[in-house]
Amino acid sequence: MANTMPLLPPFSESSALSSQRLATVLDSNQTVPVKTSDCSSRVSTNGAVSYLPGEPSVALSKAAVGRFLVSELSTPVLDQLYNHLWFVARRSGQSIDSLHKQKIKGRSIIPTEDPHLHLVWHRDKTYVKPMPEYLLNYHFWTAFLSTSPDNKEAKEESAIIPEFDRATALGFMRSYSYLVQHRVDLILARESHLLPVEIDWIQWSEFIANFRQIEDYDVSKRYHYGQLRLSRLDWAVRLFRPSSAATKWFYEIPHWSIGIYVERSIAPLLFGFASFSLVLSSMQVLLAVPDEGLKLHGVGDLSLVYMRRAFWVFSIIVLLLSGVAWILLCVIPFTGFMWQILWGFRNRDKPSAYSKGAA
Structure with a gap:
């Protein structure tokens, strides 16, 4: 109307x-x-x-x-x-x-x-x-x-x-x-x-x-x-x-120089490189420990067996923590993002002052 x-x-x-x-x-x-550039002539x-x-x-x-x-x-x-x-x-x-x-x-x-x-x-x-x-x-x-x-x-x-x-x-x-x-x-x-x-x-x-x-x-x-x-x-x-x-x-x-993009990508790249290096090192430790040395009552030098077992458990913990860290880095932002989308979707048809006035 x-x-x-x-x-x-x-x-x-x-x-x-x-x-x-x-x-x-x-x-x-x-x-x-306009006969002159002097603004006073236009008053x-x-x-x-x-x-x-x-x-x-x-x-x-x-x-x-x-x-x-x-x-x-x-x-x-x-x-x-x-x-x-x-x-x-x-x-x-x-x-x-x-x-x-x-x-x-x-x-x-x-x-x-x-x-x-x-x-x-x-x-x-x-x-x-x-x-x-x-x-x-x-x-x-x-x-x-x-x-x-x-x-x-x-x-x-x-x-x-x-x-x-x-x-x-x-x-x-x-x-x-x-x-x-x-x-x-x-x-x-x-x-x-x-x-x-x-x-x-x-x-x-x-x-x-x-x-x-x-x-x-x-x-x-x-x-x-x-x-x-x-x-x-x-x-x-x-x-x-x-x-x-x-x-x-x-x-x-946001930026007109490629250097800024490179600078801001260094930290995530270094973190990813360090994480993968840690995972690979842990996997190498796992492969280096023989299976027979992991038994609770192994035969041989007990100190060496316990040390190998401790290294193996520590490597497993490192792998798990690294996996959890990556999951949190991906899941938390994604969860927040999806929550915002769902909130907006649920409220997209909510009556506003504009719709009331238009009615």
Whole structure:
């Protein structure tokens, strides 16, 4: 069912963190003449700018803004993987650790302008896309991501900017409401270049409170999930082969040097070599001990018999321990992996806020 309600900015003009006013928004077939590279020439006498706030290279035409928003905020790979994301994560848009909790877990905050890495974590780091200035601007939301109550032609979100879904911007903003929940989170966000340094806690609290009320049915599919583990996304790409993925093996190529792969494979290779060497040595000991020397009441030098028997028993123990170690190394990760798959499979049809809202 189409949404017949007007789409309004999710925050008030007084709480906006960017106060730049916009000049007239051009139609898709219009262009902005630029006579000089000086951005000051693109600011009118009343202070209105003829470019996207924070992005002087993007003109205020719906076509240009639409293309820019798609490149900066859309996540086509995750959208294609949506029906399979239960395989790699818990379906909850609130499953996002705040920045100070990321630090507690030993993860560093890595700013990235790549939207498909936003809220993706790997080992000891979490990738977060910095907050674009235009999303803090009330006039931007009014001009490009909202419809007026008397606009009868714009009944759906796609009527605003055909190339871009407003729900993606709402989901991105809601993710920041979970990332920055406390004063220390704001400090970490400014130190990590995620938010402008001039924003104080009172301003941020008043602004972001509007986005904490947004439900799953108001955001894009990607933001029905929170933070995602990169290693699991790699397996999702390998298994389900989304057409938007850059490669068939990785969601994001982790290393660009073969030396790192070799370095990380040395320890497992050495462990395997040592284990097999130990097994082979134990087998040699077994073969070297004659069968008649293993009887409890053998004939001959009792000390030698007992020594051989002890070596034989020790070799058996070494073989058993080596086998147990390899079994645990294989069974424990496989068991955890299968448990996660079964958990996701059992909960894949669990009703969510999105399905309730859509109903």
